[in-house]
Amino acid sequence: MASEKPVNRPSVRHPSHNHPLRVFKARGEDEIICSGCELELTGLAFKCTKSECDYFLHKSCFDLPREINHKSHTDHPLTLLHSSPYGQPYTCDACGEYGSGFNYNCSECQYDVHVGCAFIPETVKREDHEHSLTLIYNTPCKGRDDGTTFMCDLCEETMSENLWVYYCKECDYGTHVHSCPVYEAHKPKKREGEASSEALRMQSLMIAQDELAAMRIRNKIKNSVIHFGDEPRYKWVYD
Incomplete structure (x- = not known):
């Protein structure tokens, strides 16, 4: 009896892994x-x-780009790495949490950002605050010499001055970018005590996917359309 032929499923390669x-x-x-x-x-x-x-x-x-220019680190581009460059988990300079997988890195400055953090939106809206919150790349207290520190208005924890913050300048109101429920109004209720940071970073990756799709459209039309106004938020660089 003739044996069935194996299913020939198409495969792709990615530089992060040795197998198809x-x-x-x-x-x-x-x-x-x-x-x-x-x-x-x-x-x-x-x-x-x-x-x-x-x-x-x-x-x-x-689909993540190999290199980006990011507003949080304007001196050098950030390069996509597929593992921690230090032989041990790195600390994300955006949210302060550990990571050992993909990250955007500046080797010269030892600056590291989770791939999800790299694409979080520049503004968000909370139902419990009347104004939109703007992403800033360090706390408003950075550089002060009077010993003043910044406290997250949701969890009331003191924040390192170099961490990114969602902030309302008018009200002096700010939150962590991930460990506090910035997107709570847009996601299902979670069980008491359940961590939210992973869900929020996952949502950031979905935003990243939308950014990449928009980027591809811009690349297709940039040679035939004159652009006016501000440059795109990120400049993508491919080999």
Whole structure:
């Protein structure tokens, strides 16, 4: 009896992994962790074609640009790294949390940002505050010599002066970018005591995917359309 031919599924390569990857549809009940951003895998993704290899990537992580110019670090571009450059977990200079997966890095300054943090929106709106909050790349107290420190208005914890803050200057109101529920009005209620930072960084990666799609559209039309006004927030650089 003739044996069935094996299914020839298309595969792709990614520089972060030695084996080919294939398209994978993640379900919420799978509870799989993305090897790039280290957050729960959701939606369209990629997995290693080797059955014994437990490597998965969000599509948004797969598509991240290799280099970006970011407003938080204007002296040098940030390069996408697929692991910590220090041989141990790095500390994100945006949110202050640890990471060991993908990150945007300036080797000259040892500046590191989670890939999700790199694409958080520049303004957000909270239902419990009348004004929009603007992203700033250090606390308003940075550089003061009178010993004043900045306190998050949600969790009431004192913040390092170099951490990013969502801030309303008019009210002197500010919050952490991730460890406090900035997007609470836009996500399901969580059980008491359940951490929210991973969900928020995952939402940031989805925003990153939208940014990348918009970037591709801009690249297609930039040679035929004259642009007026401000430059795009990020300048993407590809090899």
